[in-house]
Amino acid sequence: MSRFLFASAVALSATLTSVACAAPAPKTATKTRPNIIFVLADDMGYADLACYGGKGVKTANIDRLASEGIRFTQFYVNSPICSPSRTAYTTGQYPARWNITSFIDNRGANRRRGMAQWLDLKAPTLARSLSNAGYTTGHFGKWHMGGGRDVGEAPLPTEYGFAESLTQFEGLGDRILPMISTDGDEPLTKMGLGVASEKLGRGKVTWVPRQQVTSAFVNRALTFIGEAEKSGKPFYLNLWPDDVHSPFDPPKSLRGDSTKRQLYRGVVTNMDVELAPLFDAIRNNPKLRDNTLVIFASDNGPEPGAGLAGTFRGNKGQIYEGGIREPLIVWGPGILPANRRGTVNKTAVVSAVDFLPSILKLAGVEAAPQGDGTDLSDTFKGQKTTGRTQPLFWKRPPDRAGNDDQTFPDLAVRDGNWKFLMQEDGTKPQLYNLANDEGENKNLAAAEPQTVQRLTKALLDWNKTLPVVKLTAETFNDLKSFNLKKGDRLDREQAPAVAKRGFNITAKFDVQKQAGVIVAQGGVGQGYTLFVDNDGKLNFAVRSGKNAITNLISPEPITGTHTVVAHLGADLLMSLKIDDKVVAQGQSKALLSSQPVDGLDVGSDADGAVGSYETPFRFAGNIDSVVIELEGILD
Structure with missing residues (x-):
C-alpha cells in the first residue's frame, strides 16, 4: 500500500472515531437497523485464506474477523463465474432468470451466448430495497453486471439503488482503472481493459497502480461511512475488490519466485493488508462496532494454477464443489452473541441468493416473495445454526463446456x-x-x-423455469494481417482467427538478458507462443491440445535487436528464423482445431500458459513490432 493511501486511511479512521465521540446520537435509533458491509473477493478459492487452511499466505486481518465472528463451511455461490454470481447476490434470484449465465463480455460475445448485455433494471435489487427503506447505500469496487468493453450505454450502478458508486473497468460511472507494474516496479502500463473503459466515458476516470486499487476503494468507503454517520442514517456498503483476479500484480516484496501461484498468494496477502483500515475503523469506533455487521465472501472458485479449492473437485467455471463452494465469514461484535464469536458453522447450507432476504430482514425490510433465497437472518446473527432446507440448483456457463480431458x-x-x-x-x-x-x-x-x-x-x-438460451454462431475477426505493439490485448473474438490454418509471426524486439513472452494467443488447451526462456533462448511453441505441444528452440541464447519470423504452415511444418537465418525446424502435431478460448497478448501471457512458463511471464525488453499474417483455412 502506498504511504499516501495508508496515511489517508488512518486519518479517515481517526476521523470516524472522533465523530463517534463528538456527535450527538441521531434522532432515529439504529440499534434495530444495523449497518451492513459486504466485502466480496474475486476468484478466491475455498482454501486460500489461512483461516480456511490456506498455506503460504498471510491473511491476518481477515483471519481475525473469523476468530471474532462466525466462519461457515457450507456456503455456496449460485454460479461458478463472475457476473451471474454477482447477480445472485444482488437480486436474490438464480442469475439465469435474468439471462446472465456467464461473465459479461463484449457485445458480440454476449449475444452469441444468448446473454443480456446488462442486468435488467426491472430486477429486484438489495440496494434499491434498502434505499427505499431509508438506508444510504454505496458500491465501491468491481461491478461486472453491465458496462465496459464495448458496451457504453449500460445503466450505472447508481440506477440499481446505490446513492454512490466507484467501480473499475467492468462497469460505468466514476472509475478507478489499473496500471500494471513490471515485476513489481515501474514502468507501469495501463491495463488494456482499462484503456477500453476510458474510451467509453460516462464518469471520472482515475488511473492507479493495480497494487493500490483496493486501497482507493477502501478510502472512498471510509469517506462514505463518515458521511453516513453524520447524516444519522444506517448504511449498506458493497466493497468488492478485484485484485485476486488475474492479472496478478502484488508488490515486489510479495512476489516470491514470481510463479503464478506465488503471485496469487501475494495479491491475496496484499488485499488483506489493504482491507485492514476498513476493519480497524469499525473495530475502533464503539458506535460502529456495536451496530455493524461485516460479511466477507467470494464470487466463485479459483482460477486453475492460482487459487486453491482444497479437497474439493473443480475450479472456476465448473459446478463441481470447487467452483461453487466459497468462504463466508460474518463479523459483528455488537450483534453476534458472545458464545457464537469465534465459532465455525459446519452444518448450515447457505447460498448467495439467501443474502437478499436475510439482509433485508436484518434491516427490518420485507422481502419480495418472488425470490429464490431463504431468510437466514437469525443464522447470520448467530442466534441459530440452521441453514436453508430447499434444494440449490446450478447451471453451467454456456462457454465452459469442458476441456481436452472431460465434458463438464x-x-x-x-x-x-x-x-x-x-x-x-x-x-x-x-x-x-x-x-x-x-x-x-x-x-x-x-x-x-x-x-x-x-x-x-x-x-x-x-x-x-428459466428463459430459453438462444446461442448463435461464433464470428471472429476476418482480418488476415495484424500489426501489434507491446501491451496490446485482443480478446477471443478480436484475435487472429487461427483455427485450421497456418500463420506467420514477424517480431522485431531487443533483448538484453530479459526472459518473457513476445506474443501469445490461447492457453492450456491450444494456442501458440513466441518467447525467450530463462536460458536466453528463443522459443516458438504450438499447442494443438492440452498434451500436444511442439516447441522449437534456438540453439544459442540471443541478445541485441533482432527480427524473428516464426511460421506454422498448413502442412504442419514449423520454422523459426532469426535475422533471415533458420535456427530451428519441426512439425506440429496438428493445426489448431478451433479458436483458442484465451485471447492474444503482446509482451506477456495473461491467461493460461501456452508454453512451458508461469504466466504472465512479462517481457521487460523493448518490442518494436509484432505482425501476424494468416494463411487460408484448411477445409
Whole structure:
C-alpha cells in the first residue's frame, strides 16, 4: 500500500472515531437497523485464506474477523463465474432468470451466448430495497453486471439503488482503472481493459497502480461511512475488490519466485493488508462496532494454477464443489452473541441468493416473495445454526463446456447431502453423498437409481423455469494481417482467427538478458507462443491440445535487436528464423482445431500458459513490432 493511501486511511479512521465521540446520537435509533458491509473477493478459492487452511499466505486481518465472528463451511455461490454470481447476490434470484449465465463480455460475445448485455433494471435489487427503506447505500469496487468493453450505454450502478458508486473497468460511472507494474516496479502500463473503459466515458476516470486499487476503494468507503454517520442514517456498503483476479500484480516484496501461484498468494496477502483500515475503523469506533455487521465472501472458485479449492473437485467455471463452494465469514461484535464469536458453522447450507432476504430482514425490510433465497437472518446473527432446507440448483456457463480431458456437467442440484450433476438432456448422471464424499470422488448413480430419477426430474423441472438460451454462431475477426505493439490485448473474438490454418509471426524486439513472452494467443488447451526462456533462448511453441505441444528452440541464447519470423504452415511444418537465418525446424502435431478460448497478448501471457512458463511471464525488453499474417483455412 502506498504511504499516501495508508496515511489517508488512518486519518479517515481517526476521523470516524472522533465523530463517534463528538456527535450527538441521531434522532432515529439504529440499534434495530444495523449497518451492513459486504466485502466480496474475486476468484478466491475455498482454501486460500489461512483461516480456511490456506498455506503460504498471510491473511491476518481477515483471519481475525473469523476468530471474532462466525466462519461457515457450507456456503455456496449460485454460479461458478463472475457476473451471474454477482447477480445472485444482488437480486436474490438464480442469475439465469435474468439471462446472465456467464461473465459479461463484449457485445458480440454476449449475444452469441444468448446473454443480456446488462442486468435488467426491472430486477429486484438489495440496494434499491434498502434505499427505499431509508438506508444510504454505496458500491465501491468491481461491478461486472453491465458496462465496459464495448458496451457504453449500460445503466450505472447508481440506477440499481446505490446513492454512490466507484467501480473499475467492468462497469460505468466514476472509475478507478489499473496500471500494471513490471515485476513489481515501474514502468507501469495501463491495463488494456482499462484503456477500453476510458474510451467509453460516462464518469471520472482515475488511473492507479493495480497494487493500490483496493486501497482507493477502501478510502472512498471510509469517506462514505463518515458521511453516513453524520447524516444519522444506517448504511449498506458493497466493497468488492478485484485484485485476486488475474492479472496478478502484488508488490515486489510479495512476489516470491514470481510463479503464478506465488503471485496469487501475494495479491491475496496484499488485499488483506489493504482491507485492514476498513476493519480497524469499525473495530475502533464503539458506535460502529456495536451496530455493524461485516460479511466477507467470494464470487466463485479459483482460477486453475492460482487459487486453491482444497479437497474439493473443480475450479472456476465448473459446478463441481470447487467452483461453487466459497468462504463466508460474518463479523459483528455488537450483534453476534458472545458464545457464537469465534465459532465455525459446519452444518448450515447457505447460498448467495439467501443474502437478499436475510439482509433485508436484518434491516427490518420485507422481502419480495418472488425470490429464490431463504431468510437466514437469525443464522447470520448467530442466534441459530440452521441453514436453508430447499434444494440449490446450478447451471453451467454456456462457454465452459469442458476441456481436452472431460465434458463438464450442464446442471447440478444439492438436496440435503445429495449432490447430483448431469447433462441438460439427462445423460451422464453423477451422484455424490457430500456427508462422506465432499470431494465428489465416488459416483453413486448406478447404486441409487431412485434418487437419480427424483433429482433428474427436479433438475429438468427447474431448468424449464428459466428463459430459453438462444446461442448463435461464433464470428471472429476476418482480418488476415495484424500489426501489434507491446501491451496490446485482443480478446477471443478480436484475435487472429487461427483455427485450421497456418500463420506467420514477424517480431522485431531487443533483448538484453530479459526472459518473457513476445506474443501469445490461447492457453492450456491450444494456442501458440513466441518467447525467450530463462536460458536466453528463443522459443516458438504450438499447442494443438492440452498434451500436444511442439516447441522449437534456438540453439544459442540471443541478445541485441533482432527480427524473428516464426511460421506454422498448413502442412504442419514449423520454422523459426532469426535475422533471415533458420535456427530451428519441426512439425506440429496438428493445426489448431478451433479458436483458442484465451485471447492474444503482446509482451506477456495473461491467461493460461501456452508454453512451458508461469504466466504472465512479462517481457521487460523493448518490442518494436509484432505482425501476424494468416494463411487460408484448411477445409
